Amino acid sequence: MCAYVPGNTAHAQRTSIPRIPPHNSSNSFTVASSNSFSASAGQRRRRSSAARQPPNLSLNNFPPPHSGTGTTSGISGGTGEALPTIPGTPAFEMSRSSSPRPGGWSSPGLNTPYDTGGGGSPQNVTWASAQARSAEVKGYPAFTPRNQGFLGKHFRRISSSLPFSYGDKEKLGRGRYQGNNKVLQWLNRIGWNLWRLRRIIAPVLLIITFYVLFYVTPLHRYYRRSSWFGGGNKFVVILAANQGGGVMEWKGPREWAIERDTVKNKKKYTQKWGYDLEIVDMSTKKRYAHEWRESWEKVDTIRNAMRKYPHAEWFWWLDTNTFIMEPTYSLQQHIFNKLNDVTYRDINFFNPLNISHPLTDQYLDPESRSPVGDGKPDSINMLVPQDCSGFNLGSFFVRRSVWTDRLLDVWWDPVGYEQKHMEWEHKEQDALEYMYQNQPWIRPHVAFLHQRKINSFPPGACGEKGDDPQIHYKENDRDFLVNMAGCEWGRDCWVEMYSYRRLSDKLNRKPFEKIKDWIVDTVKARWEKKNKNGDKKS
Amino acid sequence: MHFALPPRKTSRPPPYAARNNSSLPIPPALKNLLRRDKLRLVVVGILGFLTVIWLLGKSGKDTAPKSTTPIPKIPKVAIGSGPPVVIVTTIDPKADPAWVQKIKKNREDYAKKHGYLTFFPNNDQYPTGKSPLSWAKVPAIRHAMTEYPGSTFFWYLESTALIMNPSLDLQSHILNPSKLEKSMIVNEPVVPPDSVIKTFGNLKGDRIDFVVTQDKEGLTPTSIIVRNGEWAKYFLDAWFDPIYRSYNFQKAESHALEHIIQWHGTMLAKLALVPQDLLNSYASGPANPKFGQYKEGDLVANFAGCAKGKDKESCPEQMKPFFDILDQAQ
Numbered sequence: 001m002c003a004y005v006p007g008n009t010a011h012a013q014r015t016s017i018p019r020i021p022p023h024n025s026s027n028s029f030t031v032a033s034s035n036s037f038s039a040s041a042g043q044r045r046r047r048s049s050a051a052r053q054p055p056n057l058s059l060n061n062f063p064p065p066h067s068g069t070g071t072t073s074g075i076s077g078g079t080g081e082a083l084p085t086i087p088g089t090p091a092f093e094m095s096r097s098s099s100p101r102p103g104g105w106s107s108p109g110l111n112t113p114y115d116t117g118g119g120g121s122p123q124n125v126t127w128a129s130a131q132a133r134s135a136e137v138k139g140y141p142a143f144t145p146r147n148q149g150f151l152g153k154h155f156r157r158i159s160s161s162l163p164f165s166y167g168d169k170e171k172l173g174r175g176r177y178q179g180n181n182k183v184l185q186w187l188n189r190i191g192w193n194l195w196r197l198r199r200i201i202a203p204v205l206l207i208i209t210f211y212v213l214f215y216v217t218p219l220h221r222y223y224r225r226s227s228w229f230g231g232g233n234k235f236v237v238i239l240a241a242n243q244g245g246g247v248m249e250w251k252g253p254r255e256w257a258i259e260r261d262t263v264k265n266k267k268k269y270t271q272k273w274g275y276d277l278e279i280v281d282m283s284t285k286k287r288y289a290h291e292w293r294e295s296w297e298k299v300d301t302i303r304n305a306m307r308k309y310p311h312a313e314w315f316w317w318l319d320t321n322t323f324i325m326e327p328t329y330s331l332q333q334h335i336f337n338k339l340n341d342v343t344y345r346d347i348n349f350f351n352p353l354n355i356s357h358p359l360t361d362q363y364l365d366p367e368s369r370s371p372v373g374d375g376k377p378d379s380i381n382m383l384v385p386q387d388c389s390g391f392n393l394g395s396f397f398v399r400r401s402v403w404t405d406r407l408l409d410v411w412w413d414p415v416g417y418e419q420k421h422m423e424w425e426h427k428e429q430d431a432l433e434y435m436y437q438n439q440p441w442i443r444p445h446v447a448f449l450h451q452r453k454i455n456s457f458p459p460g461a462c463g464e465k466g467d468d469p470q471i472h473y474k475e476n477d478r479d480f481l482v483n484m485a486g487c488e489w490g491r492d493c494w495v496e497m498y499s500y501r502r503l504s505d506k507l508n509r510k511p512f513e514k515i516k517d518w519i520v521d522t523v524k525a526r527w528e529k530k531n532k533n534g535d536k537k538s
Numbered sequence: 539m540h541f542a543l544p545p546r547k548t549s550r551p552p553p554y555a556a557r558n559n560s561s562l563p564i565p566p567a568l569k570n571l572l573r574r575d576k577l578r579l580v581v582v583g584i585l586g587f588l589t590v591i592w593l594l595g596k597s598g599k600d601t602a603p604k605s606t607t608p609i610p611k612i613p614k615v616a617i618g619s620g621p622p623v624v625i626v627t628t629i630d631p632k633a634d635p636a637w638v639q640k641i642k643k644n645r646e647d648y649a650k651k652h653g654y655l656t657f658f659p660n661n662d663q664y665p666t667g668k669s670p671l672s673w674a675k676v677p678a679i680r681h682a683m684t685e686y687p688g689s690t691f692f693w694y695l696e697s698t699a700l701i702m703n704p705s706l707d708l709q710s711h712i713l714n715p716s717k718l719e720k721s722m723i724v725n726e727p728v729v730p731p732d733s734v735i736k737t738f739g740n741l742k743g744d745r746i747d748f749v750v751t752q753d754k755e756g757l758t759p760t761s762i763i764v765r766n767g768e769w770a771k772y773f774l775d776a777w778f779d780p781i782y783r784s785y786n787f788q789k790a791e792s793h794a795l796e797h798i799i800q801w802h803g804t805m806l807a808k809l810a811l812v813p814q815d816l817l818n819s820y821a822s823g824p825a826n827p828k829f830g831q832y833k834e835g836d837l838v839a840n841f842a843g844c845a846k847g848k849d850k851e852s853c854p855e856q857m858k859p860f861f862d863i864l865d866q867a868q
Contacts, residue, residue: 211587
């Protein structure tokens with residue numbers, strides 16, 4: 001509201017003078033001492049203290065309070081030049097005799113339009129004075145006073161110190177700022193243009209706001225989960241925990257750490273994409289041991305999960321010793337949207353077991369004899385990766401279907417187990433391979449996934465060197481998942497889990513973190529180089 | 539119309555309106571957005587945003603090697619478009635040709651009468667390996683399904699059995715769902731006398747895929763009806779699994795059948811156990827004590843075990859009087 005005038009009003013400075021445009025000739029207000037001026041200017045603001053002032057102090061020099069309220073336009077828009085045109089400034093008050101205000105001419109000593117403080121005479125009671133008194137009596141104001149915050153209290157002072165200059169007025173500005181400050185002009189122009197284009201900018205801004213809101217709040221999870229948009233509720237991850245634990249083996253701190261890491265990894269992944277996570281306890285149970293069916297609990301577990309998540313379609317089995325390296329891949333995008341492209345149904349494409357593939361028996365129907373079933377992705381009910389020695393059930397998918405129901409039903413059979421339990425080292429995995437070879441109804445509904453799509457191996461599994469492009473994890477290709485298969489036998493599960501976790505974190509850094517790390521690394525390298533040089537010199 | 543005076547104000551002023559009607563405090567800025575004239579903007583914004591998300595979600599390529607097996611053209615034949623029933627009988631090529639002709643003629647006459655088909659494969663044409671030739675019936679049914687994919691029911695009838703009452707239509711006699719629901723024996727031990735696994739009690743007639751009978755000793759796969767479809771493939775393939783063939787079940791495929799029926803619920807759930815005289819009356823052999831013995835008017839007379847008799851000619855010998863009866867009827 002007020003302005004600091006750089007040059008010509010040296011006598012009126014310090015105490016800032018309200019409502020007086022700086023270009024005024026100063027003689028008009030020298031009459032009033034600056035401190036009485038400010039006191040009554042604060043009258044409306046701090047009622048009680050102002051009321052102590054003698055009422056006849058140059059009252060007629062000032063506009064009645066309400067007339068001064070119009071002058072608030074100055075700073076906010078940067079268009080302070082408009083000030084003189086506003087009626088009610090003292091300059092005009094002094095130079096022209098204005099018509100009486102609604103309260104009549106102010107005549108000091110005769111009437112006291114406002115409260116005269118403390119115990120005023122009853123006949124002089126006005127609305128304002130009554131209100132003020134009642135406020136005093138109550139002890140706290142009847143309404144919440146404005147301008148109580150920091151800005152409200154200090155806005156005046158702060159604004160007056162801003163580098164606005166109303167020194168030279170340019171009439172052509174038409175109320176716009178025309179000063180010499182280039183930056184301000186520039187900002188001003190941008191502001192105006194934005195305002196002019198608001199119809200276009202508003203939707204864009206709205207979209208950006210929604211976008212931010214979407215990812216900041218859990219909204220994106222609901223989106224990805226919903227069957228209309230993301231379809232995440234169609235997937236369930238079944239994580240086997242505590243494999244082989246229980247009576248046979250106690251868990252040490254390493255085993256706990258492995259389990260904590262693997263569970264955390266899957267939890268984060270499923271939450272991100274809106275899938276369901278089912279953690280199952282696979283500890284050895286007497287029930288299964290009695291029936292010779294250890295590790296066939298897998299079947300029962302999948303069945304239970306199917307019952308528990310009646311809307312899910314695909315169930316992804318994961319062993320404990322697996323780690324999702326790329327949580328940014330969704331299952332839909334990674335596999336299921338292009339099921340026909342990422343899978344192969346003709347096992348001759350990669351056939352470590354040397355299964356003779358298309359069945360040739362003439363009594364079979366054409367679909368069973370076809371190398372790829374009916375070739376449609378809808379008929380795929382099971383997705384299995386193959387490692388160097390055949391099917392691998394450490395990470396595989398089954399789809400809810402009648403076919404799957406039947407497969408899970410015949411998977412374990414006592415007659416089969418009685419004959420083969422010495423031969424089938426990998427139990428249910430070998431049983432599946434056997435059924436695939438010998439029961440023609442299975443083949444048209446099983447598709448194979450490339451091992452590295454969902455089940456990359458670390459070096460040590462399927463070859464010490466770890467350089468088989470079909471099987472082993474490659475950092476540069478950003479493989480989806482690592483299965484540390486067989487790490488319990490002669491390798492260190494925890495070390496592998498830890499190093500892959502670190503690697504995954506490193507690969508999936510945010511851009512900001514990458515920059516930070518880069519800076520740290522370069523500084524470090526330079527420092528070391530310097531040290532080396534220093535060492536050499538000395 | 540103008541009134542001279544405004545209506546009288548009520549002397550009981552209403553209580554203050556609640557500041558906010560809804561319990562959820564919506565900031566005024568948001569409220570302003572939700573006004574009707576702004577609504578279009580909001581809707582456009584949301585739609586645009588969803589489009590952006592959708593477009594972003596579409597990206598992504600794949601570089602995995604592709605298998606290049608061409609998709610074969612598999613003719614699709616709707617089940618039910620062909621003749622309703624196919625009668626399957628496996629023939630032992632070493633048997634007496636005259637008798638075989640009679641057996642074939644018996645089935646062909648019946649099929650002609652009702653518009654059915656017959657299918658007579660040899661029992662040594664299937665890869666049964668070392669296991670008994672009686673296993674051939676399982677791939678034979680599968681073979682018939684491959685040959686006649688349009689038919690609905692496949693009736694396997696052992697060569698030791700004769701159709702004695704050709705006027706009985708298989709569909710109205712047994713397979714009609716309501717008839718089947720009435721005739722099937724529920725809650726009966728699958729293997730007599732006291733198997734823990736009992737036939738299901740709440741099956742619907744039109745969901746039945748497998749009709750079988752039970753004699754004194756157990757299930758009789760000498761006369762069974764299988765409905766064409768995916769379940770049949772599953773059932774027959776699982777039954778024919780080499781693991782059962784190599785197991786030395788005492789009665790080969792019929793014990794294997796009892797085994798899989800008892801251990802796998804998905805098979806038991808499709809099975810209807812019907813009284814023996816509906817489908818498989820015994821003229822000789824261990825008939826079911828309640829209703830197993832052949833009597834006149836039954837559909838089938840089965841000379842169970844005649845082929846296993848000491849002299850090879852026992853089957854034709856035993857059947858002779860029944861052939862005579864059939865010849866007289868014609």
